[in-house]
Amino acid sequence: MDLPSLYSKLGKNSWKILDAIFRNLWNYKYVPLNVISNLANINEEKTRRILRALADDGIVVNKQTEYEGATLTFSGLSLFSLHLLVESGQVEAIGKKMGEGKESLVYNCISKQGEAVIKFHKLGYQSFKKVVEKRDYGNLNFLVLSIRSAKREFSALRKLKGLAVPEAYSWEGNAVLMQLIDADEMIKVKLENPEEILDAIIDEMAKFYRRGIVHGDLSPFNILVNEDGFWVIDFPQSLEVGEANWREILLRDLENLLRYFKRTYRIERDMNSVFQRIIGDSGS
């Protein structure tokens, strides 16, 4: 079932129970039944019954061995994050699914600011391993990692406000609420003025750098274009200038970009001089 239908199906007690689990994601892999029941202020028998119904809808996973407990699924986490956005008045209605990436689910919505999108971050086992190798997140579970990923994206977009990125409106759980960009992924488009666009993207990378941000996953999939211009999206892998390996990662972003323009439009640029152009003459 999709998020909007699940959302409208849940009653007040279900939300209380999801709230109790959400608050304890950082403390337990499976939140014990008695902890949920206490926090939600619903007796254990009734809590158990509601948890079973939530499990039938794929919103929670119940565990019976050792002790009774429950955790959220990706849908459960997304639903609850959406609930927080709705409760805080940020989102008025959720619309259609716009896309499903390997690490996200993107929905159309009506927000306080008008039409917008919600990106639900989803770190599966694959990327979980990758992230753990790259950054020391210990043995945190994929729910906590998805929340961190959303937080990282939100904070990068906030720092880049006013530049060629979607404006970020809000963040709750694994959900980032942001400006809807009505444009296509660059990979799907034949640019009429590739030389000009490439220069503009390089200039934008320099502006990101001056605000202390390196994208970390720059590719023609993560640049949206239309007649009015381009927008860079997808910032959960971003890092701050000064963080470990920022130089290598900025170089890799640049390499990906230049390789694409070379392969697709036969435009050749010298890596090192473009890199210098991005980081300025200071060299640091």
Ligand SMILES: Nc1ncnc2c1ncn2[C@@H]1O[C@H](COP(=O)(O)OP(=O)(O)O)[C@@H](O)[C@H]1O
């Ligand atoms: N602000 C936005 N406006 C319009 N479409 C978006 C927006 N953000 C993401 N999308 C769409 O959703 C897809 C996946 O989003 P992205 O941020 O790249 O996540 P992923 O990590 O899954 O690649 C994008 O390729 C794009 O088509």
Ligand SMILES: [Mg+2]
């Ligand atoms: Mg992407």
